[in-house]
Amino acid sequence: MAEKQWHGVSRAEFRWNPVIDYTKCTSCGLCLLSCGSGVFAWSKSQETYLVANPGNCVVGCTTCGRVCPELAISFPDDPTHFVKAAIVKHKIFPAVKKELAARLEKSPDHVVDAPRAGDGGGSNG
Numbered sequence: 001m002a003e004k005q006w007h008g009v010s011r012a013e014f015r016w017n018p019v020i021d022y023t024k025c026t027s028c029g030l031c032l033l034s035c036g037s038g039v040f041a042w043s044k045s046q047e048t049y050l051v052a053n054p055g056n057c058v059v060g061c062t063t064c065g066r067v068c069p070e071l072a073i074s075f076p077d078d079p080t081h082f083v084k085a086a087i088v089k090h091k092i093f094p095a096v097k098k099e100l101a102a103r104l105e106k107s108p109d110h111v112v113d114a115p116r117a118g119d120g121g122g123s124n125g
Ligand code: SF4
Pocket: 020, 024, 025, 026, 027, 028, 029, 030, 031, 032, 049, 067, 068, 069, 070, 071, 072, 073
């Protein structure tokens, strides 16, 4: 299987994933339901949710941490700081540019013909 990448850099380079504080977790399961990347799993034997696939976590994402009602999920850093540091270290923008070109080519619905909000055309005065 191909190695996971983050904009041309091995995903393994980035230690970004949620950590559950089990002194706070009530096993509500919202983290599993809120993650589209298959990071969490239910452990039948331990009767709790686990960060089963940390390498699937999207670098910079904090969605599960924001929906956890017990504030039981933390990340290794502030996401903006982490991603900015990763951008500077790995100089990802050439790869980002190529990925964007491929995405817009493949997904025409991502291209619209509309002004930006606030660029005129509104009727606020
Ligand atoms: S959302 Fe928070 S409290 Fe609920 S199972 Fe996940 S970590 Fe535990």
